[in-house]
Amino acid sequence: MKGVLHHASIIVPDEERVHELAELFGLDLGRRKFVQEYEADCIFTAGRGAGIEFIIAKAGKLSKFNKGMGGLHHIAIAVPDLESAKVELAKKGIPLLETAPVDAGPIHINFVAPAYTRGVIVEYVQQVEPRPESPEIQPPVSASTDTGLTGGNDTSRRSEQQIFKEARTLRSRGQADQAALLLRDAVRRGWLSPEGVEKVGRHVSGYLKDSASKCLEVLVLGQCTTNWVSTCLVASAWGGATAVQTTDGQYDNVLQELIAAVDSGRRYDVVVLLPWNQRLLASGRGEERARLDEEVAFWQRAWQIVTVRMSARLIQVGYDWISPGPFGHHLAGQAEGPVHLVRQMNERLRGELPPSAFFVDLEQASGLMGRERFYDSRRYFWTKQPFSEPGAARLAEYIWVGIRVIIIGLKKVLVLDLDNTLWGGVVGETGPMGVEIGETAAGEAFKAFQEYLKQLTSRGCLLAVSSKNNPEDAREPFEKNPALPLKLGDFAAFEASWDPKSVAIQRMARTLQLGLDSFVFFDDNPAEREHIRQTLPEVVVVEVPEEPAQYVQALEAGQWFEAVGITAEDRERTEQYRAEAQRREVQNSFATMEEYLASLNMLGDVRTIDDADLPRVVQLLGKTNQFNLTTRRHGLEAVREMLAHPRSIGLTVRIADRFADYGLVAVLLGVEAPGRDVPILLVDTWLMSCRVIGRTVEEFCLNSLMAAAVAKGYQRIEGQYIPTKKNALVAELYDRLGFKRTKEDSESGVTYERDVSDAAPSSTLVARRT
Amino acid sequence: MNRDVILNKLLTVFRDVFEDDELKISAATKSADVEGWDSLRHVSLMLNVEQAFGVKFTSSQVASLKNVGELIELVESRLASKSGEGRAR
Numbered sequence: 001m002k003g004v005l006h007h008a009s010i011i012v013p014d015e016e017r018v019h020e021l022a023e024l025f026g027l028d029l030g031r032r033k034f035v036q037e038y039e040a041d042c043i044f045t046a047g048r049g050a051g052i053e054f055i056i057a058k059a060g061k062l063s064k065f066n067k068g069m070g071g072l073h074h075i076a077i078a079v080p081d082l083e084s085a086k087v088e089l090a091k092k093g094i095p096l097l098e099t100a101p102v103d104a105g106p107i108h109i110n111f112v113a114p115a116y117t118r119g120v121i122v123e124y125v126q127q128v129e130p131r132p133e134s135p136e137i138q139p140p141v142s143a144s145t146d147t148g149l150t151g152g153n154d155t156s157r158r159s160e161q162q163i164f165k166e167a168r169t170l171r172s173r174g175q176a177d178q179a180a181l182l183l184r185d186a187v188r189r190g191w192l193s194p195e196g197v198e199k200v201g202r203h204v205s206g207y208l209k210d211s212a213s214k215c216l217e218v219l220v221l222g223q224c225t226t227n228w229v230s231t232c233l234v235a236s237a238w239g240g241a242t243a244v245q246t247t248d249g250q251y252d253n254v255l256q257e258l259i260a261a262v263d264s265g266r267r268y269d270v271v272v273l274l275p276w277n278q279r280l281l282a283s284g285r286g287e288e289r290a291r292l293d294e295e296v297a298f299w300q301r302a303w304q305i306v307t308v309r310m311s312a313r314l315i316q317v318g319y320d321w322i323s324p325g326p327f328g329h330h331l332a333g334q335a336e337g338p339v340h341l342v343r344q345m346n347e348r349l350r351g352e353l354p355p356s357a358f359f360v361d362l363e364q365a366s367g368l369m370g371r372e373r374f375y376d377s378r379r380y381f382w383t384k385q386p387f388s389e390p391g392a393a394r395l396a397e398y399i400w401v402g403i404r405v406i407i408i409g410l411k412k413v414l415v416l417d418l419d420n421t422l423w424g425g426v427v428g429e430t431g432p433m434g435v436e437i438g439e440t441a442a443g444e445a446f447k448a449f450q451e452y453l454k455q456l457t458s459r460g461c462l463l464a465v466s467s468k469n470n471p472e473d474a475r476e477p478f479e480k481n482p483a484l485p486l487k488l489g490d491f492a493a494f495e496a497s498w499d500p501k502s503v504a505i506q507r508m509a510r511t512l513q514l515g516l517d518s519f520v521f522f523d524d525n526p527a528e529r530e531h532i533r534q535t536l537p538e539v540v541v542v543e544v545p546e547e548p549a550q551y552v553q554a555l556e557a558g559q560w561f562e563a564v565g566i567t568a569e570d571r572e573r574t575e576q577y578r579a580e581a582q583r584r585e586v587q588n589s590f591a592t593m594e595e596y597l598a599s600l601n602m603l604g605d606v607r608t609i610d611d612a613d614l615p616r617v618v619q620l621l622g623k624t625n626q627f628n629l630t631t632r633r634h635g636l637e638a639v640r641e642m643l644a645h646p647r648s649i650g651l652t653v654r655i656a657d658r659f660a661d662y663g664l665v666a667v668l669l670g671v672e673a674p675g676r677d678v679p680i681l682l683v684d685t686w687l688m689s690c691r692v693i694g695r696t697v698e699e700f701c702l703n704s705l706m707a708a709a710v711a712k713g714y715q716r717i718e719g720q721y722i723p724t725k726k727n728a729l730v731a732e733l734y735d736r737l738g739f740k741r742t743k744e745d746s747e748s749g750v751t752y753e754r755d756v757s758d759a760a761p762s763s764t765l766v767a768r769r770t
Numbered sequence: 771m772n773r774d775v776i777l778n779k780l781l782t783v784f785r786d787v788f789e790d791d792e793l794k795i796s797a798a799t800k801s802a803d804v805e806g807w808d809s810l811r812h813v814s815l816m817l818n819v820e821q822a823f824g825v826k827f828t829s830s831q832v833a834s835l836k837n838v839g840e841l842i843e844l845v846e847s848r849l850a851s852k853s854g855e856g857r858a859r
Contacts (some may be wrong), residue, residue, distance in 0.1 A: 161786075168791060198814075199789065227810050381829055382813050389817075 001088045006078035006107075006125045007044070009053040011062055011070035018043055018054040027052060039063070074111075074121035082108055082126040093500020093535070095527045101126065113527070115468045118498060160186075160196045167203065180207045180238070187239030190543055194232075194393035201231035204238045208245055215245040216407065219261060219312070221302075222274035223252045225385035229274065232396030240404060251384050252276070255298070258305045270403055271306045272315040273299065276386060280319060280345060281338050288336050288344065296348050307354050307637045314357035314635075315402045317395070318346040320366050322375050322386070356618050356635035358402035365398050366391065401559040407633065409623035411540065411560045412514055413492070414456065415505060417523035418467040418474055422450060422486065424548070428469060432476035437483045445548040450485040452552045461561045462492040462512065466504045466523075471496040501528055502535035513690045515625065515726065520560045522551075597695055597765045600657040604697070604766040606704040609643060609650035609667075617652065617667050620687060625726040628687040629719065629733065639669070642684070647672040649681065649708045653701055655692050655766065665689040666701050670709070673718060680753075681705075681714040693729070699762035702737055709756055716756060718742075722749040737762060771849060776823075776842050783818050787811065797839030819845065825852060 012018055022029050022045065030046030040063075041056040055073065057063035065073060079085045082101045089096060094116045101108040112122040158166070163186050170179035183200045186192055192200065208215055216237070220230040230246035237244035247268075249257035254273065261268065280295055299316070306314045319342045324332030332339040342363065350359050366374040369390065376388035387395060419426045423446045424436025436443040437450070457463055463486070467474045474496030478488045488494065493511055495504035501523075509516050516538040523529055529541045545554050609617055618636045625631070634642070643650040653666035669685040683705070688697065709717055719734045721727075735741070739752035771779075777795070785793050788806055801807040807815070816832050819841070825848035835841050 164786075164789070165791075168789065195814075195818075203789075225810075378829065379813065382832065383810060 001079060001085055003077040003079045003085075003124075005050040006076040006123075007051040007053050008075045009055055009073045009123075011055045011057055011065045011073045013056070013068075013070055015041070015043075015056055017070075018056065021054070022052075025052065074123050076109070076123040076125050078107075078125045078127060080126070082110055082124055085124055085126075086110070093502055093531065095531050096124070097527065116498070158191070160192055163191065164196075164199065176207055176210065180204060183235075184238050184241065187235055194389040197232050197235045197393045197396075198228060198389065200238065201233070201235035205231065205234050205245065208234075208243050213243050215243040216270065216403070217266075217268045218244055218246045218270045218272060218403065219249070219257075219268045220246050220272045220274065221249040221254045221257050222276065223254065223279065224274065224276035224380075225251045225383050226272075226274055228385055228389070228392040229387065229396050229399070230272075232393045233272075233399055236393075236396050236400035237403065240400065242404070242408065244400075244403070252278075254302055255305075258302055258310070262305060262309045268310060268312045269407065270315060271310065271312045272317065272399055273302055273306075274317045275299070275319050277319050277321065277338075277342060280341060281321075281325075288341055291341065292344055292348055295345060296352060299349065300352065303354055303357070307357075307635060311635075311638065313403075313406050313633075314354060315360060315399055315406075316349060316353055316357055317360045317399070318349060318362040320362040320371075322371055322377075354636060355615055356406065356622075356637070358406050360395070360398045360402055362395065362398075365395060369394055398559070401562050405562055406622055409625065410518075410563055411461075411520050412518035413462045413464050413508070413512065413520065414453070414555075414561070415464045415466050415508070415519055415521045415523075415539075416453070417525065417528065418465060418469060418496075420524045420548075421522065421544070421551075422446060423477065423484070427477055428473050432473075432480045435477050435481065437477075437481070439483075442548055445551065447483070447485060449548065449551045452555075454485050454490060456561060457490050459561060459563070463490055464493040464495070464508055464512075465491055466495045466501045466508070466521075468498055468501070469496045500531065500535075502532060505532070505536060505539065513693070520558075522555060524548075594765070600695070600765075602655060602657045602695065602697075602766040603769045604700045604704075605654040605656075605769040607652050607654070609639075609652055613652050613664070614639060616664050617650075620664070620667055620689070621685065624687040624689070625724070626690050626729045627693060628685075628724075628727050629683070629730055630685055630722045631724050631727060632685050634669075634685070642669060642671060645671065647712065649705070649712065651701075651704060651708060653688075653697070653704065655697055656769075662689070662692060665692050666697065668701060668705050670705065670717075672714075678715045679713055680716045680718050681709045681712075683717060683719045686719070690729075695766070696764040697766055698733065698737070699764035700766035700768075703761045703764065704768075706756060706761070714756055717754050719752040719754075720749060721752070771846070773842055773846065776845050777838070779822060780819065780838065780841065780845070783815070783822050787815050787818050795838050797837065797842060799838040800836065823849060825849060 010021070012021070018029070025045075027045040028047055030044045030051075032041060032043040034041050039058045039060040041058075043054045043056070045051040045053075053076075055062060057065070057070075062073075065071070086096050089112065094112055097111040097113060101110045108126045110124050112124070114121050163182065167179040167182050170176070170182065180203070183203055187197065187200055218230070218233065220226045220233070222229075226248045230248050234244050234246055258271070280291060303314060303316075306312050321332075321339050321342045325338050327337045327339075331337050334340055346361065346363060353359055374388060374391035374394065375386050376391070377386075379388065380386040385392070416422060419428075424440070424442045425434065427435050430436075436446060438444055438447045453463055465474065475488060475494070477484055478486065493508040495508060497504065501521075505516070505519060505521070509519065516536055519536075519538075520540045520542060521529065521532050522542045522544060523532075524544050524546075529544070532539055533541050540558065540560060542554055542558060542560075544551065607613070614636055618634070618639060621632070621634050621639070639650070642648055649668070649670040651666075651668045652664050653668075655662045655665050666688040667685060668683065670681045670683050673680040673682040686701070686705075688701065706717070717739075719739055721731060721734060723731065734750075734752040734754075737754075739754040741750055742753050743751040777797070781793070781795055784795055784804070785791055788804060788811075790805075793804070795804075801812065813832075816827060820826055823845055825845065827844065827848065831844055835844065
């Protein structure tokens, strides 16, 4: 992109200084204009060539530029065409501040924030009329005096009515895909009212039916009417880029509907069970204890059918109360009171639920919104559906989060900006001790946010920084300012540079060996958020409010780091990823990979899966995507049943080295192949954590499996690679390990075999712990 | 607000609820005439009509409607009692 200097702008305190400088520069003054928005007089020099614009700011933010002293503010570059300049800049990850160029009379203008130019505010100018002798140019519309972009740039936001109108128009033109994407974007950005969410659900259900796409099949059964909730669920899932089709059962007919579903042979991936309290709280049903037992027994029968006979995953919603009822609020919470009954019931459900199921705590969900808003008595009596529209939409979000966690997996990394995200102010200006943290109202809010994040790390979530700053400036507050709850050690990755953030995040993904879909992005700057949305659509972008006091709430609303259960290993994870980053540095100093691996003194611990391991094994089955040869998401009952067979083999492998204890990193499940003339072990599942890839742990796993197979008298091992979007990493694993390909087809992938007898152990640098 | 005005305003609500910009209704229109007008959608429709006119219906009023004509009458009577209240104050 070729440009020429159009003008430079200088902010001055008064008109006297304008004349002084003009004389000093030997320039004549030309036209002037008062710009209301900036409360500033703008005076241009006259004559040929690039000019100078003097800005006399009377009040407003321009008057505060450079602590009120003024000075060189921005330079303006004239380009032939703003649109192509925009495209060219976007390729470099540099957004223009305004979504559309600003019409400034004879010229159109747009701006680049100083964050992208290392400190220079740049105005791009396109001449639309012959250049007058002294062009009138408005001062930069959004150029603030700091180095960050300014907020509130949400001009693309459309009203709900416009969105649906546009979607209908697209559909009527036969562009159903675009309509569906438009609606997805609206859900994702939180632009819709609860009514709008429900409407999207209806749109999308129809769209998915018409397009015959492969969907996640969800059966929703309730003791109340479930239609609104399930329609909203379709919308929530669609916002999360997942095609979900729901089927509703008859109101309060749960067991019969389940048995009918089994008999129909139709496959469901997930069953959602939604209790309502009319039976639990009905009068004249004996004392609390007996009621609870009876109600729990009912759901246990349902769970049995769902997990064993339907092999579906289970989402169990809890019970709730709407009001204390005739007991009054004092007695309702005591034994035999309705609130007490509901709470006891939820505790029982939680305690007895199959471990691989997800419990949606309705009492928490409604409490957060407020029961008076969450429920609507008219709707209950009109339709036997107790939820208001906002309540139904909110409950659907919670259910969707449960499905996301047990079927798709967890988010792992939270990427944070620094200035005005983790603290107030710009560290490059204030220095490490001057950032706003604690003390002021905003400072306390930033501090509370940091404390919240610190707790997230102990939940196994990795924190990372992506900041446009000088690396030293960015690190200093964490090292020197004791008021910051977060320390450098709390971050698994720290990217402070002037590169576009998309580049920084991709670099992190490589270092941490995680997919981009494990990332959540939190940045106070709307332009950066838009940049990530457009360049890295897999990354979840949180809509960050302007008010730091609401940061925690905004982050929590998406429930991105919800998990089935916290294992001790979750807590260790941050430590391990950090160790891996250090190891990579060590790696460079070794001559050969083998030398390096040998220096790690890796120890492997192979164990037969027992009950204590099962929750972690099921967790890994649920979330491992890359090193996973068959991606079978077995639930806890399925694994237990598989391993109950005496011919089955279930192994876990734990790895430790001199840097870290990785804990349980690999799971191998093998069953006897039916109807063969020689005993053949079929590898049902082989998965491994990516943290230990490329360290001969694969070979160690195979050797361990071979040994177990020999001990049970197997003669051959049969393996399978079922390709998914994410597991290309292991496409040739079996080839590499000396297996022969026996069958290939597009449905079941590639089948391999290897004799146990001729198998020399594969070479590994992992020693077996004895 | 006369009946034509009410009908016109209702038309906007109907088109929005049933998502059909071409939808036409008259006093004689029944639920069977409109695609998707089932008992559940009926409730959504009523809630939207309430919102559009700033009135509230009772459970029995909602349950007894036979066609759009009756809905117009219902809206009319609720608006009248509303403005009556206003005068009384």
